[in-house]
Amino acid sequence: xxxxxxxxxxxxxxxxxxxxxxxxxxxxxxxxxxxxxxxxxxxxxxxxxxxxxxxxxxxxxxxxxxxxxxxxxxxxxxxxxxxxxxxxxxxxxxxxxxxxxxxxxxxxxxxxxxxxxxxxxxxxxxxxxxxxxxxxxxxxxxxxxxxxxxxxxxxxxxxxxxxxxxxxxxxxxxxxxxxxxxxxxxxxxxxxxxxxxxxxxxxxxxxxxxxxxxxxxxxxxxxxxxxxxxxxxxxxxxxxxxxxxxxxxxxxxxxxxxxxxxxxxxxxxxxxxxxxxxxxxxxxxxxxxxxxxxxxxxxxxxxxxxxxxxxxxxxxxxxxxxxxxxxxxxxxxxxxxxxxxxxxxxxxxxxxxxxxxxxxxxxxxxxxxxxxxxxxxxxxxxxxxxxxxxxxxxxxxxxxxxxxxxxxxxxxxxxxxxxxxxxxxxxxxxxxxxxxxxxxxxxxxxxxxxxxxxxxxxxxxxxxxx
Numbered sequence: 001x002x003x004x005x006x007x008x009x010x011x012x013x014x015x016x017x018x019x020x021x022x023x024x025x026x027x028x029x030x031x032x033x034x035x036x037x038x039x040x041x042x043x044x045x046x047x048x049x050x051x052x053x054x055x056x057x058x059x060x061x062x063x064x065x066x067x068x069x070x071x072x073x074x075x076x077x078x079x080x081x082x083x084x085x086x087x088x089x090x091x092x093x094x095x096x097x098x099x100x101x102x103x104x105x106x107x108x109x110x111x112x113x114x115x116x117x118x119x120x121x122x123x124x125x126x127x128x129x130x131x132x133x134x135x136x137x138x139x140x141x142x143x144x145x146x147x148x149x150x151x152x153x154x155x156x157x158x159x160x161x162x163x164x165x166x167x168x169x170x171x172x173x174x175x176x177x178x179x180x181x182x183x184x185x186x187x188x189x190x191x192x193x194x195x196x197x198x199x200x201x202x203x204x205x206x207x208x209x210x211x212x213x214x215x216x217x218x219x220x221x222x223x224x225x226x227x228x229x230x231x232x233x234x235x236x237x238x239x240x241x242x243x244x245x246x247x248x249x250x251x252x253x254x255x256x257x258x259x260x261x262x263x264x265x266x267x268x269x270x271x272x273x274x275x276x277x278x279x280x281x282x283x284x285x286x287x288x289x290x291x292x293x294x295x296x297x298x299x300x301x302x303x304x305x306x307x308x309x310x311x312x313x314x315x316x317x318x319x320x321x322x323x324x325x326x327x328x329x330x331x332x333x334x335x336x337x338x339x340x341x342x343x344x345x346x347x348x349x350x351x352x353x354x355x356x357x358x359x360x361x362x363x364x365x366x367x368x369x370x371x372x373x374x375x376x377x378x379x380x381x382x383x384x385x386x387x388x389x390x391x392x393x394x395x396x397x398x399x400x401x402x403x404x405x406x407x408x409x410x411x412x413x414x415x416x417x418x419x420x421x422x423x424x425x426x427x428x429x430x431x432x433x434x435x436x437x438x439x440x441x442x443x444x445x446x447x448x449x450x451x452x453x454x455x456x457x458x459x460x461x462x463x464x465x466x
Contacts, residue, residue, distance in 0.1 A: 010144040012255060017151055019251045023244055023308055025155060026162060032240025034162035037106050039227060039243070041169065042220065044114035047086050048121050050213035051079060054205025056125035057212070064130040069190035072126065074198030075205075076187070079122045087111045109166045113173060120177040123184055135183050139176045147172030215345070218352040222387070225356065226363045226380040233367040242373065244308075245317035249324050252293075256329045276400050279338060284447035286330050287407050291440065293325040294418050294433035319422030319429060320377045323415035327381075327388040335391035342399055348391070355387035378419065385415065407447075410440040 018038075023031050045052075055075075059067065094107050120139075127135045150168030159165075181188060192198075217224075223246070231239040301315040339348045362379020366372050389408060396402040414436040421432035441447070 010141055010148060014144050014148045014151065015251050015254055017148070017155070019247045020307070021155055022151075022165070023311060025159065027160070028237060028240055028310055030160065030162045032236040032243070033102055033106060034165055035240055035243035035247070036103075036231065036236065037109060037162065037166045037169070039224070040106070040110050041113055041117070043217070043224065044110060044117050045121050046213070046217065047083065047114055048079070048118040048213075049206050050209030050211070051202060051205045052118075052121040052125045052209065053212040054207070054209030055122065056129045057208050058201075058205060059126060059129035062130055064127075064132060067126070067130070067187075068193065069187045070193035071198055071201060072187050073190050074193045074195055075202050076119075076122060077192065078195075078198055078202050080119060083115045083118050087115055105163065106166075109163070109170065113166075113170045116170060116173045116177050120173060120180060123177075123180045123187075126184065126187075127180070132183075135180070139180050139183075142179050143172040143176035145172075146175040215349045215352065218349060218356050222352065222355045222359045222383050223380060225360045226376050229363040229367050230373060230376060233371075234373060238373060241311065241314045242317050242377070244311050244314040245321055248304075248318055249321045252325055253328055253332065256325075257332050275338075275341065276402070279334070279395070279400055280402060281450045282334055283402070283404070283407070284450040286326075286334060287411065287444065287447050288441070288451045290326045290329055291411065291414055291433075291437050294322060294414065295430065295437065297322055297418075297433070298427070298430040316422065316425075317373075317377055320374065320381060320419055322418060322422075323381050324384055326411060326415065327385050331384070331388045331391060335388060335395060338395055338399070339391065342395075344394070344399075347394055351387045351390050351394075354390065355383040358386060359383035381415075381419070385412065406444060410443060414440060 022034065026034060090111055091108070094104055094111075099107065124136055124139055127133070127139075147168050150171060151165065154164050154168065227239065227243065227246070230242055297319055301318065304315065305312060336348060339345065359380050362382065363376045366375035366379060389412075392404055392408065396404045414433065417436050418429070418433050421428040
């Protein structure tokens with residue numbers, strides 16, 4: 001556990017530097033190319049087709065000593081050959097199509113990264129599956145430390161191009177891969193098993209893992225499809241400005257996500273009654289605390305404007321994205337966690353697909369009909385909002401018998417009023433959320449008691465009626 005927290009802490013430091021310091025050093029266009037590389041790097045694991053997830057599901061619960069290392073070596077050879085073949089085919093395509101030199105450089109760097117990432121994505125789940133989580137966490141830490149060191153050298157030397165950062169990102173993944181290969185050296189040096197059997201096992205892993213991969217990317221593409229349409233329709237500078245705003249929100253959401261990692265195993269140990277009461281306390285606490293994020297927008301933009309004046313256009317998009325802190329944060333901490341605890345993964349997949357369809361529809365209309373980035377961003381927010389509402393209503397009705405309508409209406413009203421205030425700008429972005437928050441708390445005064453009970457660990461606190 002200590003290794004896992006250390007790895008996450010290093011990742012947060014790295015994210016902080018990438019979010020607030022890198023934009024200061026890079027120009028707007030260079031930063032846009034860097035964001036494009038990071039954006040696409042998040043999707044190269046698609047080229048593994050879920051095989052790593054299939055390995056994890058197949059080997060889960062076994063001991064490392066029991067594994068057929070010869071069969072794993074043969075399967076690794078198949079995966080390596082597949083990744084190199086895909087990379088070579090894409091390399092040929094890159095030179096056939098007439099991309100500009102900067103975009104071609106991004107794609108070439110991504111090809112190299114994809115080979116490292118997907119080999120790592122095959123071997124690291126083996127350690128997870130056999131409960132060698134310490135090795136898995138150390139691998140993540142090595143990745144982040146290597147990149148962080150290169151990032152610090154880049155910042156101290158006042159670098160100006162995105163390419164050294166991308167190379168550092170690849171080097172971090174390469175270092176992590178080398179560590180995992182060293183830990184699994186008895187797999188590397190084992191006698192290869194039957195290639196025919198290995199091919200059959202690989203297909204089985206692909207079939208089972210592809211479902212897990214699809215569920216993950218259905219969630220990821222809710223945002224990804226909007227960002228891709230922005231870069232295709234409005235170009236890199238608009239993408240860079242929007243990506244800066246999104247990186248600010250993502251940094252906070254990444255911090256919030258750490259709580260869900262801790263919450264899930266805790267909830268699995270509780271009985272049904274305790275799980276239900278904890279949900280009420282957590283829901284009320286999120287209502288009280290998350291909505292305060294709207295009040296941070298104006299002072300936050302003032303400070304960011306002093307530090308990064310060249311990204312002033314991003315502050316408008318940041319305002320439109322602020323409801324994600326409430327609804328996506330609630331989804332990560334509460335709804336997704338409880339759906340997993342109750343085993344409702346199919347419903348979770350359905351909610352993700354619903355949100356993806358809404359995001360894609362609004363993105364296409366915004367790009368092809370209205371020519372409006374704002375419409376695309378608002379559609380993205382609506383998709384996340386609908387996913388959160390659908391998940392919460394499902395839990396409230398099917399699992400918890402929890403009255404949630406008043407809190408949901410208040411949260412939606414605050415989000416809508418704040419987004420309208422963003423279009424007016426100025427002090428409206430502080431006055432409107434302040435008035436909305438005060439009114440919401442006045443209408444739901446009982447939430448303070450359960451919030452206080454949770455923060456003070458009073459498990460038997462009485463829950464007020466709504």
